[in-house]
Amino acid sequence: MPAASSNAALRVTGLRKAYQDVVAVNDLDLEVRAGECFGLLGPNGAGKTTTVEICEGLTVPDSGEVELLGMHWSSEAEQLRQRLGIQLQDTQLSEKLTVHETLRLFRSFFDQGPGADEAIALVQLEEKKNSRVGNLSGGQKQRLALACALVGDPDFLFLDEPTTGLDPQARRQLWDLIEQFKSSGRTILLTTHYMDEAERLCERVAIMDNGKQIALGTPRELIASICAEHLVAFSAGAKSQSLDLPALRKISGVRDVRSEKGTVEMQVTELHLAVPALLAELTRQNIPLTELSTHSATLEDVFVSLTGRHLRDE
Amino acid sequence: MSETTAIPEIRARAAEKKSPRGKTFAEHALVQLTIVRFLETLREPEALFWIFAFPILLAAGLGLAFRNKPAEVLKIAATSRAITQSLQREKLLAVQQMDSHDAEEALRTGKIALLAVPGENGAVTYRYDDTNPEGRTARMLADRAVQQAAGRVDPVHASDEILREPGSRYIDFLIPGLIGMNLMGSAIWGMGFTVVDARRKKLLKRLVATPMPKPYFLLAYLLSRILMLVLEVGIVLGFGAWIFHVPVRGSLLSLAAVCLIGSLAFSALGLLLASRARTIEAASGLMNAVMLPMWIASGVFFSAQRFPDVVQPIIKALPLTAAIDALRANMLQGANLVQLGPQMGVLAVWMIVSFVLALKLFRWR
Numbered sequence: 114m115p116a117a118s119s120n121a122a123l124r125v126t127g128l129r130k131a132y133q134d135v136v137a138v139n140d141l142d143l144e145v146r147a148g149e150c151f152g153l154l155g156p157n158g159a160g161k162t163t164t165v166e167i168c169e170g171l172t173v174p175d176s177g178e179v180e181l182l183g184m185h186w187s188s189e190a191e192q193l194r195q196r197l198g199i200q201l202q203d204t205q206l207s208e209k210l211t212v213h214e215t216l217r218l219f220r221s222f223f224d225q226g227p228g229a230d231e232a233i234a235l236v237q238l239e240e241k242k243n244s245r246v247g248n249l250s251g252g253q254k255q256r257l258a259l260a261c262a263l264v265g266d267p268d269f270l271f272l273d274e275p276t277t278g279l280d281p282q283a284r285r286q287l288w289d290l291i292e293q294f295k296s297s298g299r300t301i302l303l304t305t306h307y308m309d310e311a312e313r314l315c316e317r318v319a320i321m322d323n324g325k326q327i328a329l330g331t332p333r334e335l336i337a338s339i340c341a342e343h344l345v346a347f348s349a350g351a352k353s354q355s356l357d358l359p360a361l362r363k364i365s366g367v368r369d370v371r372s373e374k375g376t377v378e379m380q381v382t383e384l385h386l387a388v389p390a391l392l393a394e395l396t397r398q399n400i401p402l403t404e405l406s407t408h409s410a411t412l413e414d415v416f417v418s419l420t421g422r423h424l425r426d427e
Numbered sequence: 428m429s430e431t432t433a434i435p436e437i438r439a440r441a442a443e444k445k446s447p448r449g450k451t452f453a454e455h456a457l458v459q460l461t462i463v464r465f466l467e468t469l470r471e472p473e474a475l476f477w478i479f480a481f482p483i484l485l486a487a488g489l490g491l492a493f494r495n496k497p498a499e500v501l502k503i504a505a506t507s508r509a510i511t512q513s514l515q516r517e518k519l520l521a522v523q524q525m526d527s528h529d530a531e532e533a534l535r536t537g538k539i540a541l542l543a544v545p546g547e548n549g550a551v552t553y554r555y556d557d558t559n560p561e562g563r564t565a566r567m568l569a570d571r572a573v574q575q576a577a578g579r580v581d582p583v584h585a586s587d588e589i590l591r592e593p594g595s596r597y598i599d600f601l602i603p604g605l606i607g608m609n610l611m612g613s614a615i616w617g618m619g620f621t622v623v624d625a626r627r628k629k630l631l632k633r634l635v636a637t638p639m640p641k642p643y644f645l646l647a648y649l650l651s652r653i654l655m656l657v658l659e660v661g662i663v664l665g666f667g668a669w670i671f672h673v674p675v676r677g678s679l680l681s682l683a684a685v686c687l688i689g690s691l692a693f694s695a696l697g698l699l700l701a702s703r704a705r706t707i708e709a710a711s712g713l714m715n716a717v718m719l720p721m722w723i724a725s726g727v728f729f730s731a732q733r734f735p736d737v738v739q740p741i742i743k744a745l746p747l748t749a750a751i752d753a754l755r756a757n758m759l760q761g762a763n764l765v766q767l768g769p770q771m772g773v774l775a776v777w778m779i780v781s782f783v784l785a786l787k788l789f790r791w792r
Binding site for chain 2: 120121122147169170171182183191194195197199201203204205206207210214217218219220221222223224261265
């Protein structure tokens with residue numbers, strides 16, 4: 114085992130945490146390798162944040178063990194804190210302080226690391242250096258939060274939903290920044306409920322649901338695991354009631370069919386064969402097609418195929 | 428992956444006792460926390476109003492309302508020119524000469540306190556209401572003036588020394604009370620709201636996720652209070668001394684000591700009140716419930732002695748009573764630190780008990 118353990122930046126075994134009557138984390142095992150960006154995926158309430166906060170030493174688990182950078186919270190909390198960069202979900206930094214003042218404060222807690230100005234440059238906030246935090250946009254606030262996580266020059270970075278609530282442009286900007294840090298050899302544990310974020314940033318992902326890990330692998334492996342490269346969705350409008358679903362399942366190249374609120378979703382391996390066959394079948398059933406779309410399978414589809422639910426049922 | 432530092436190496440590096448290399452004073456965590464705390468207060472316009480402008484407005488308003496008026500001049504009248512002239516010798520009387528009809532009318536309606544009417548052979552009759560104190564006073568003053576005008580020489584020479592000295596007026600009583608009230612209000616509100624707000628915004632949790640030593644956070648609050656203290660006490664005291672000539676008879680050093688221990692005691696109490704609340708509403712209810720009895724009972728606006736003897740021991744044990752008593756004793760009677768011992772003791776006990784309890788109960792998230 115020692116050979117394997119030397120390469121694990123974070124190892125979690127048998128983790129369990131219950132709040133009153135809800136089991137937030139249920140017998141979870143995780144391993145994050147040094148130097149990788151590991152994604153923890155799942156819908157809201159899956160137990161991602163609880164897991165991360167236990168790893169960050171902010172929450173004490175009911176049972177289970179956490180080994181982080183070869184250290185334990187029980188005995189080496191102080192050294193660990195110096196080595197971690199943490200970004201919590203929706204922390205509101207003091208609005209009355211400027212960007213520079215905020216970073217100077219956070220820098221003062223660490224023995225080493227980039228200075229406030231350097232950290233500002235890292236997240237490209239130079240223009241906002243002397244602006245109050247209260248006047249920053251959502252994306253700028255998230256970048257400042259990231260800078261606060263980086264002032265200690267951490268070996269391990271925790272990012273809890275770093276782009277939630279941001280517009281697409283701000284998200285892409287933050288992704289670019291995170292990719293830069295990845296290339297500098299840090300280990301990152303990222304939680305998100307955006308599948309595209311995980312696909313773009315993470316080497317490996319674990320999908321969590323109801324406090325348990327339900328899938329683990331690289332994004333490519335997970336998508337391959339549902340054995341369907343494409344998804345076809347169509348709407349039959351008013352006639353959807355009379356649709357003969359079993360007949361659709363028999364079309365060659367179709368792996369699964371599910372119908373939800375008038376929209377039918379099909380997992381398909383060979384798109385070029387399945388689509389003409391589908392159109393022919395609908396004509397035979399005398400059902401008019403009101404909408405048809407196809408896309409390549411994503412982690413979202415993996416989650417749907419594993420749980421029967423969408424990630425964000427809003 | 429080949430560039431990645433192996434975990435055992437990271438572990439070894441972390442275990443090395445790093446000396447925080449070349450951190451300047453300003454880069455120290457406690458200094459930074461204190462500066463930030465101080466800046467946050469200064470950038471809160473509402474807080475500045477309550478801390479600085481409000482006590483001054485209150486002092487100005489109450490000082491004007493309760494200012495000592497010069498001794499009152501009594502209005503009287505006489506029906507003859509000679510008597511009027513004699514009476515004008517007396518500065519505390521305002522004499523008018525009237526005809527007897529008007530004079531009777533003025534006396535009956537209370538416009539004058541006394542009417543002097545000439546009798547036969549230079550005699551004088553004073554007409555006044557002897558149940559009215561003004562009338563009796565006017566009688567004495569008027570008679571003295573008339574007798575002296577007629578040549579009476581007093582056998583004993585008497586002279587007056589007027590005592591209208593600063594230190595015994597209402598404003599002198601009020602200013603130490605306001606300083607005490609301000610110490611309490613700004614410390615408890617300043618602590619309570621900001622701590623609860625930081626908890627609500629999960630800022631406390633974020634700070635705990637850094638290597639920040641937790642006691643530094645609480646200590647920084649107390650230190651920034653001391654910085655504010657110099658300003659808030661200085662302004663009210665300066666205002667009282669400059670506008671109303673309120674005296675500071677004790678040493679400034681012991682006054683500073685009283686303010687310091689008072690502010691720390693209230694800050695610790697504020698920290699205790701804010702140690703668990705998750706919402707501003709819960710905290711502000713708790714803070715008001717604690718402060719209201721003290722505003723009433725601790726002698727800010729009137730002497731706490733007015734309450735029944737039974738409750739006096741309780742009132743004396745309140746931190747605001749101790750702070751105000753000590754401030755008054757220092758400013759008005761010039762008491763030194765030894766004489767202020769009991770009050771300082773009460774404040775110290777409040778400070779220590781509250782701080783220890785707050786540390787035990789404090790919720791960081």
